[in-house]
Amino acid sequence: MSESRITTVNCIGLGHWGPNLIRAIAANPHARVHTVCDIDESRLKLIRRNIPSIEKSSDDPGATIDDPAADAVVIATPTRTHFELAKRALNAGKHVLVEKPLALDVREAEELADLADSRGLVLAVGHVFLFNKGVLAIRDLIRSGELGGINYIFSTRTNLGPVRTDCNALWDLASHDLSIIDFWLDAHPVSVTARGQSFLNPPIEDVVIANFTYPFDIMACVHASWLNPSKIREITVVGQKKMAIFDDMNLDAPVRIFSKSIDAPRESDYVDSYDSFLMNIVQHGDVLIPHLTGGEPVANQVNHFIDCILTGKTPVNSGRFATEIVRELAAAETSMKNRSILTPIE
Numbered sequence: 001m002s003e004s005r006i007t008t009v010n011c012i013g014l015g016h017w018g019p020n021l022i023r024a025i026a027a028n029p030h031a032r033v034h035t036v037c038d039i040d041e042s043r044l045k046l047i048r049r050n051i052p053s054i055e056k057s058s059d060d061p062g063a064t065i066d067d068p069a070a071d072a073v074v075i076a077t078p079t080r081t082h083f084e085l086a087k088r089a090l091n092a093g094k095h096v097l098v099e100k101p102l103a104l105d106v107r108e109a110e111e112l113a114d115l116a117d118s119r120g121l122v123l124a125v126g127h128v129f130l131f132n133k134g135v136l137a138i139r140d141l142i143r144s145g146e147l148g149g150i151n152y153i154f155s156t157r158t159n160l161g162p163v164r165t166d167c168n169a170l171w172d173l174a175s176h177d178l179s180i181i182d183f184w185l186d187a188h189p190v191s192v193t194a195r196g197q198s199f200l201n202p203p204i205e206d207v208v209i210a211n212f213t214y215p216f217d218i219m220a221c222v223h224a225s226w227l228n229p230s231k232i233r234e235i236t237v238v239g240q241k242k243m244a245i246f247d248d249m250n251l252d253a254p255v256r257i258f259s260k261s262i263d264a265p266r267e268s269d270y271v272d273s274y275d276s277f278l279m280n281i282v283q284h285g286d287v288l289i290p291h292l293t294g295g296e297p298v299a300n301q302v303n304h305f306i307d308c309i310l311t312g313k314t315p316v317n318s319g320r321f322a323t324e325i326v327r328e329l330a331a332a333e334t335s336m337k338n339r340s341i342l343t344p345i346e
Contacts, residue, residue: 014043018076024302037064102322113319125322127179133294134254147239158228168205173224194332259285
C-alpha cells in the first residue's frame with residue numbers, strides 16, 4: 001500500500017450502517033472523510049460531533065458525489081437507491097463502496113459492474129461477512145479438505161425485526177448467507193426453490209426459506225425471517241469427515257468443529273437400544289473451538305476497499321461477485337412468486 005497517498009472519501013447515508021463505515025474510514029491512516037451526507041440534520045450533527053475530523057456535511061447526494069475533492073464515495077442508503085447513486089458516482093469517476101445488495105435487478109447490477117470495469121474504478125459491495133474471522137476460518141477448513149467433501153449447508157438468520165419496507169427478508173438477510181456460502185464453496189448455485197410468506201406488511205415477505213443447489217449436488221438451505229423470537233446468526237456445514245458451525249452470536253466460540261459422523265445402517269444391522277445405536281452407528285470425536293484473530297469485519301472491509309484503490313487490486317467483494325448474489329436472489333424471488341417452482345440460476 002502506498003505510504004503517502006491519502007484517499008478522500010465522501011459518505012452518503014447515516015442510518016443504521018453508515019456511521020460504522022464512516023468510523024472505519026476515519027480510522028484508516030490512508031483515508032480521510034471529507035463530506036458526509038444525509039437528509040436528516042440531526043444525524044449530520046451527531047456524526048460530526050462524534051468524529052470531529054469530518055470536514056463538511058451536506059443534504060445533497062448529487063453534490064456529494066460530484067465533489068471534485070472526493071476520490072471515492074461510500075453509499076449506505078436504502079436498497080432501492082443503490083443503482084442510481086452508484087451509477088452516478090462511477091460516471092463521476094469515483095471509486096464506490098455500496099451497501100448490499102448491489103441492486104434489486106440483475107441487469108442493473110451487471111451495468112454497474114461493467115461501468116466500473118470500463119472506467120478502471122473499484123466497485124466494492126458491503127458483503128461484510130467476507131471479512132469476518134469466523135467465516136474466513138471455515139473457508140480455510142473447507143479449502144484444506146479437513147471437513148471432507150461438503151454434503152450440505154444450513155443457514156438460519158432470524159430476529160424479531162427490524163422490518164424493512166424497501167425489500168423483503170430474502171434480499172435483506174439471505175444476501176449475507178449467499179455471499180458467505182458462495183465464498184466458502186468458491187462457486188455459485190445452479191438452481192433454487194423458495195417459499196416466502198408475508199405476515200407483517202403485505203406483500204413484502206418477512207419469512208423466507210430457500211433451497212439452493214450448488215455444483216456437485218451440494219445443498220444449501222437458507223432460513224431468513226424478521227418474525228422470530230430469537231436473534232440467530234448460525235450456519236452449519238456438514239462434511240463427509242467433519243462438521244462445523246459458525247455462530248456469529250457466540251462471541252467466545254464463533255466457530256466449532258465437530259469430529260463426528262454417522263455410518264449408514266446396513267439392513268443386517270440390529271441394535272437393541274438407542275445407546276447401542278449411538279455406539280455402533282454414530283462416530284464420536286472431539287469438539288474443537290479454534291482461537292481466532294482478525295479484527296473487526298467492518299474495519300477489515302473498509303481497509304480492503306482503500307487498499308484496492310491504492311494498489312489496483314480487485315476486491316473480494318467486487319461488483320462481479322455481488323452481481324452473482326443479485327442473480328441468485330432474483331431467481332429465488334422468481335421461485336417464491338411462482339409457487340416454489342424449481343428455478344435455474346443463469
